[in-house]
Amino acid sequence: MTIQSVHSILDFKATLLSTTGYTLMLTLVVLLFWRYNRREPALLTLGLSGAISAAGSTLAFLPFPLAPWPSLLLVTLLLLMFHPMALLATRQLFGLRDRGVFCLGSAAAVMLAFILLGGEANYGHRVMVTSFSHVIFWSLIFAQFLRARGQATPVGHWLAAGLATLIILISVCRFAVAWWMGDPGFAERGGLFNLFSSLCLFWLTFCFSLSILFISYERLLMQLRQQADQDGLTRLLNHRTFLEKADGIFRRAVDRGEPLSLLLIDLDHFKSINDRYGHQVGDEVLRQLADCLRREARLGDLLGRHGGEEFVALLPQTSRLDAYHAADRLRLAISTLQPRIGEFSLSISASIGVASLRPAEHESLASLFLEADLLLYQAKHNGRNRVEMERVAAPVVAAV
Structure with a gap:
């Protein structure tokens, strides 16, 4: 196949038009996804940038009542807008302040440099200007993904960062080749x-948009899982999820012969708080109690809401005596909490x-729960605001 036939197959304008359909379809999907997830303004920005790029691709192919140079400037501006808008969408994705003025400025x-440094006759210089701008924009995007790695989703975040890296590399190659060949x-x-490098850039930016969409999907999925696993009021593990996780920890401790302790925590006189101040105040007390549990817990401890005003903590690698000391510290922290509700303390x-855990006596997690529940009842019976770890046999009444 000759070079001329390759050029005829890969005509630049025809290639732009063929990719416009993909851009429009992706734009439609992104905007529909944003419609059902308005908390992601990045999707709206990305959708608008796709629509602007599609308009630029269409104008490059269709006859337009402008002279060639002004027409080229308009098309270049429309295609160029995707890159600063991708940076804007990335910032929005991580909850940073919008910089629409920076996007336009x-x-x-870039367009001013395109006109002054490139000009109508200097094709290579125009490619150098646009390539250099791509390097700047996508380097900022890549840096943003690195800075926000604490918010990273499992796949989409690193996929987007990798695509940004490839875009930077291709743009650097375009700049180097244009500079080396000159005009x-x-x-x-x-x-x-x-032509080939432009196609690569198109598909990489197309995939970048898909990765942003996938990040939004991953976030929704993680949110749904969190809602399914957590108690809505306290944000601790709900009863079902706690039992699922605790059962695995229990079996591992039994198999390895490791110490394990379980704490059942019940708020004293909680019913009187609800009766006197109302359920909204009672809910706020439970939230603050849950926050106190999180502050006092160690890394690796498992916390959950057992039901009502009852909470549970599973302490791996914790002996009986250490568990007692941990429980007493927790009891003291709760007694000094004094939650403020408006003007009330x-x-x-x-x-x-x-x-x-005593493997000879505890065949299952349920038996460990049963013992903790009996000890909790004993603590209530013995005056409340106390920790019980040793069961006291009930006194035997002698028959007369």
Whole structure:
């Protein structure tokens, strides 16, 4: 196949038009996804940038009542807008302040350089200007993904960062080749390279948009899983999820012969708080109690809401005595919590039952729960605001 036939198959304008359909379809999907997830403004920005790029691709192919140079400037501006808008969408994705002025100002600066440094006759210089701008925009995007790695989703985040890296590399190659060939050499011998590299950039930016969409999907999925696993009021594990996770920890401790302890925590006189101040105040007390549990817990401890005003903590690698000390520290922290509800400062306390794993007696997690529950009842019976770890046999009444 000759070079001329390759050029005829890969005509630049025809290629732009063929990719416009993909851009429009992706834009439609992104905007529909944003419609059902309005909390992601990045999707709206990305959808608008796709629509602007599609308009630029269409104008490059269709006859337009402008002279060639003004027409080229308009098409270049429309296609260029995707890159600063991708940066804007990336910032929005991580909850940063919008910089729409920067988006417009940077596009204007690039177009000014395109006119002054490139000009109508210098094809290679125009490619150098656009390539350099791509390097700047996508380097900022890549840096943003690195800075926000604490918010990373499992796949989409790193996929987007990788695509940004590839875009930077291809843009650097385009700049280097255009600079090396110069003008008019690049216009005469670099057309095929420019076409292939432009196609690569298109598909990489297309995939970048897909990765942003996938990040939004991953976030929704993680949110749904979180809602399914957590108690809505306290944001601790709900009863079902706690049991699922605790059962695995229990079996591992039994198999390895490791210590394990379970704490059942019940807020004292909680019903009187609800009756006196109302359920909204009671809910706020439970939220603050859950926050206290999180502050006092160690890394690796498992916390959950057992139901009502009852909470549970599973302490891996914790002996009976260490569990008692941990429970007593927790009891003291709760007694000094004094949650403030408006102008009110409430005094609260909690009773705690501590059960430690003894493989000969605890065949299952349920048996460990049963012991902790009996010890919690014993703490309530013995005056509340206390920790019980040793069961006391009930006194035997002698028959007369």
